[in-house]
Structure formats: C-alpha cells, structure tokens
Amino acid sequence: MDPVVETIRQEFAAQADPGIRKNAQRFFKEEARCYGMKTATAISIAKKYWKEVKTRDKQEIFALCEELYRSGMMEEAFVVSQWAAQLADRYEPGDITVFRHWIETYITNWATCDGLCNHAVGDFIVRYPDEIEELKRWTQSENRWMRRAAAVSLIVPAKHGEFLDEALAIADLLLTDTDDLVQKGYGWLLKEASRKHTDEVFSYVMANKRDMPRTALRYAIELMPKDLKAEAMKKDW
Template identity: 65%
Template sequence: MDTVIIHIRQELESLADTQFQETSRRFFKESIVCYGIKTPVVTALAKKYWKEIKSREKQEIFSLCEELYRSGQLEESFIVSTWTYLLSGRYERKDIDIFRRWIDTYITNWASCDGFCNHALGDFIEIFPECIANLKQWTRSGNRWMRRAAAVSLIIPAKHGKFLHEALEIADLLLLDNEDMVQKGYGWLLKEASRHHQADVFEYVIRNRQVMPRTALRYAIELMPPELKNEAMKKELPGEK
C-alpha cells in the first residue's frame, strides 16, 4: 500500500472522535462507517497530503482515490472529493467514465454523493458540458445514488445561473422517482436554478405540481417569496382541471 495512504489513515485514526462518530450517524438513514471527524478538518488534511501527491501522474492519483474509496470510510471519501476537485485543471473528457464507475461502485450515502458531485463533477461538467448527456443516462440507473448524482452534479452551475434548460430536463427525467434522496436531489437543483430563473422554475413547478412528489416540490420553492410558495402548494389552481 502507498505510504501516503498509510499516513492518511494513521492521522485519521488519531483524530477519530467516538462521540462525534455517533452524532454523525444520526444524519443518515443507511448504515455508515466513519472515524467521526468534522468535515473542515478532513478537508484540511486532504489539502495537506495533496502537496505530497499533486506532482504524480493523474492516473496514479486516481488509483490512490480508489484505494481510499475501497475502505468505505466516510471521511476517506471526502478526501477523494477534495483531491478530484483539485485535479480540475487536468480533466479529460474520458474521465467521466471513471467518475461514473466510482459513483456506481463506492458511493452509498448522500454526503459522499454530494461531496463528490457538487464540486469535482460540477466543475467537470462546466469544462465538458456535452457530458450532461451522460447525466441524463444516469437518471435511468437502478442505483439511486447515480440518479441523485445526475441532479446534484449541476447544483453549483445552476446556482450561478447556468444550464437552466438542462436542469429542467433532468428534473423531468427524475420527476416521478420514488426515492426520497433522488426527490431531494432534483428539488435542490430546481431551488438553485430559481436563484436566477425564478419565473421559469415556478412555471415548471406549477405545470408539474399535481404529480411532483411533495418532497421535491418543497425543496424547489424554498427560496421563493411566500405568495409563490402558497400558489405552488395548492392542490389545484382556479380554472385548472
């Protein structure tokens, strides 16, 4: 095993907090394995070791990331998210296949999914927007984390006003998904899109609110003024059939 991985795990074990470990587990429906370390501490650790590995070949760094993912430890997945984001200047179009495999194979909770997809994959999509076609394919996956990834990978671009049309397309593809983590994912995407495109998102919600799960709808309208929220939450608008 690479000495960097050994040193990282030794340091993580030295920072482990059993009390925070128990607190962390309350945020997840599924069972998770974690050291019990706050995210800013893990991010600082990732950046510290990044200085040691950044000069390595990208594929070697990817191999280190995969070794960290194999542990199943939540904090080690956060290190992968940080390192992959720091690699953004070296992304290639073909990397989408590696990222897809990582999500499908190793990601088993919302925190690992969002940590990786919001920043690393979000940056990747801005560099290679044609890969939104891949995200659309992921909406058909039997893996709920792949489906959530399809939405949350556009969170940061949507927050900055980008990819409205594509965000609405992905929401359409996930509209009737019965998994709450997926509903929250595309609802969150619509919420971020509403920062710059409130009217478009409101119109989308009104058009679909009869079938949109309430979980997704509530997320989508979270930033809207009370009068729009009230309209969106109505079961039926005047004159609507």
C-alpha cells in the same frame, strides 16, 4: 498500500472521536462508516496531503482515490472529493467514466455523493457540457446514488444561472422518482436554479406539481417569495 494513504489513515485514526462517530449516524438512514470528526477536520487533512501528491500523474492520483474509496470510510471519501476537484484543470472527456465507476461502486450515502458531484463532476460538466447526456443516462440507473448524482452534479453551475434547460430536463427525467433522496436531489437542483431563474422554475413547478412528489416541490420553492410558495403549495385537485 501507498505510503501517503497509510499516513492519511493513521492521522484519521489519531483524530477519531467516538462521540462524533456515534452522533454521525443520525444524519443517515443507511449505515455510515466513519472515523468520527468534523468535516472541516477531514478536509484540512485532505488539503495537507494534496501538497504531497499533486505533482503525481493524474492516473496515479485517481488510483490513490480508488484506494481511499475502498475502505468505505466517509472521511476517506471526502479526501477523494477534494483531490478529484483539484484535478479540474487536468480533466479530459474520458474522465466521466472514472466518476461513474466511483459512484456506482463506492458511493453509499448522500454526503459522499454530494461531496464528489457538487464539485468534481460539476466542474467536469462545465468544461465538457456535451457530457450532460451522460448525466441524463444516470437518471435511468437502478442505483439511487447515480440518479441523485445526475441532479446534484449541476448544483453549482445552476446556482450561477447556468444550464437551466439541462437542469429542467434532468428534473423531468427524475420527476416521479419514488426515492426521497433522489427527490431531494432534483428539488435542490431546482431550488438553486431558481436563484437566477425564479419565473422559469416557478412555471416548471406549476406545470408539473400534480406529478411532482411534495418532497421535491418543497425543496424547489424554498427560496421563492411567499406568494409564489403559497401558490405552488395549493392543492388544486
């Protein structure tokens, strides 16, 4: 084990709170393994140790991330999310295969999925927009976290008005997904896209609401004016 990983684990163990650990489980349907601490505490520890590893070669940092992921502990996954995002100015096109491997192999709940994808994978897509095609392939995976990842990786750029067509294309591919966490993922993506493109997202929802699960629909219209919400929620069948 790399000494920095061992030190991080020791610090997490020292900060662990059994009360927070017990309480954390209520946010997840699946088992969530964690030390038990506020997310902000875990992130501050990640930032602290980033100062020690940031001068290392990118592949070496990726190897440290893999070592952290292998524990299955949520806070260690949060360290990976922080460190991977810090590497954004060193990304190369082939790095998407690393992210795909991590999601397929180590992601086991919505928090670790969103932690990695909202920033690291999203930043990667902004730098290499052609890799949207890879996200589209993820929508066809049997792995629910790959499918959710396809949507939530565009959350931040969508919030800023970018990738509208691509967001709608991914929503199309996930439209009738039966998994509620995937539905919430693409619904969230549409909601963020609606900040700058209310009319377009409303039109999309109205055109697809007969097929769109109510969970996704409610997320998608959350930020819209009351009259548009009411129109979207009308049952016209």
